[in-house]
Amino acid sequence: AWAIRFDYHGHPLETALAVVEAVRAHTAALIRRLPEEAWAKEGRHTESGRYTAEDWLQIYAAHLEDHARQIERNLAAWQARGDPGSTPR
DSSP, X not given: OHHHHTTGGGSOHHHHHHHHHHHHHHHHHHHHHSOGGGGGOEEEETTTEEEEHHHXXXXXXXXXXXXXXXXXXXXXXXXXHTOGGGSOO
């Protein structure tokens, strides 16, 4: 529903990939600048409880892969429906 509502099919793929690349580059720079003591700190996440920088990094590392699998499943489902509009532009 989200992709339909915001017409993701109508957005240029190159722009979306450039955004992902820019965000990842920014985050990599942030991680490189973290002082060593930052990795030993922990906080409390409202849903998952104890939360460390390493916890965040593990989740962040898997995030794009999770979305890629979601996109692949959605694309397969749309193509299986055979709708004329189901092929990405």
